[in-house]
Amino acid sequence: MISNEDIIKLQLIDGLGRKSISKILSYIYSKNLKLNNFSEIVKLLNSIGIRKVHIDINKIEQEALSVIESCKKAKLKIIGIYDKEYPRKLRIIEDKPLLLYVDGDENLLNQDNNIAIVGTRNPSQQGYEISSIFAEKLTEEQCCIVSGLASGCDEAAHYGCLQANGKTVAVIPSGHLYARKANKVLYNRIILSGGAIVSELPPNLRSQSYTFIDRNRIIAAISDGVIVIEGGQKGGTSHTVRFASSYNKPVAYTISNHLNIVQTSLSNNNIEIIDSFEKLVEFKNKICEKGA
Known part of the structure; x- marks a missing residue:
């Protein structure tokens, strides 16, 4: 299963929008693919014809870490589309958020x-x-x-x-x-x-x-x-x-x-x-x- 951290990294790829990422996640889910790290996800993007030039994996991983650290410092919860806490009212809409950052209840x-x-x-x-x-x-x-x-x-x-x-x-x-x-x-x-x-x-x-x-x-x-x-x-x-x-x-x-x-x-x-x-x-x- 794709982690919230991996979704953050996908969102950090220039030119890759929410709808494209949703399609990628649906493809991974439908094929029941086991991807162990972000490098394997990037290889998958190339193999299925999503052309993204100059993906700097190290830079994206550092930026993702910065996002996660900022959330920890601000005491924000990160709720992803695959989490059980993800709101059911959002789950049923077509253009659903991939991640939610929540302060409070x-x-x-x-x-x-x-x-x-x-x-x-x-x-x-x-x-x-x-x-x-x-x-x-x-x-x-x-x-x-x-x-x-x-x-x-x-x-x-x-x-x-x-x-x-x-x-x-x-x-x-x-x-x-x-x-x-x-x-x-x-x-x-x-x-x-x-x-x-x-x-x-x-x-x-x-x-x-x-x-x-x-x-x-x-x-x-x-x-x-x-x-x-x-x-x-x-x-x-x-x-x-x-x-x-x-x-x-x-x-x-x-x-x-x-x-x-x-x-x-x-x-x-x-x-x-x-x-x-x-x-x-x-x-x-x-x-x-x-x-x-």
Whole structure:
């Protein structure tokens, strides 16, 4: 079986992306190949026609060791696709993360009643308050709030959950060290409250434009439903909604959203409008029933 360390090394090969690595791992698994070290994996890449010039094995092994040491120093867990701890909700999606780096309680990724609250980084005052209040109310209903640790609606959702003494999951588009620098107070409160901060990137990697989209597929996958506070027609929130729809996850908009944004999304029959606590609880109860 390919180890997590070997997957890290594969990810360090220039030009070898997540989908290509997934195909390689599937090939190894289907053929039940026994590969004893990374050099044998590199030979396999050449034998099956994956052309990668100038693979410096020693350099990659040193870089992989650096990643592992950084995780140990930051007390991050590395959970690979073949580990029993790997979240079942991620295992069933097509473009699943190969590795997860987790600070905090990884068990939250597997539990039911995870609800994502997402929205723009620049909400109105009403939108910010709704995000916080809805998160607080859902936490009182025994839900775990999932969001992206960004400013605006995400931040408000995390804080609302913490205000109700709940546990929240933040899925981040960078390595943990950069997320901690960007919002150290919220990061630490999430961990100290028993929550989790998750990334598919090693701790020392910065975010890039595509990693925000990648992050949003994880938010949608580990959640049982998604609530959009403000935004959603374009930008990161729209990607979260699109992923949720493709995973057949219920999506709800709040009344603070513009009507035309909602109308453009009504092609998905799972989309609802939440304009009261009663409808919020109804949405939560429907998710609970679906997950039961």
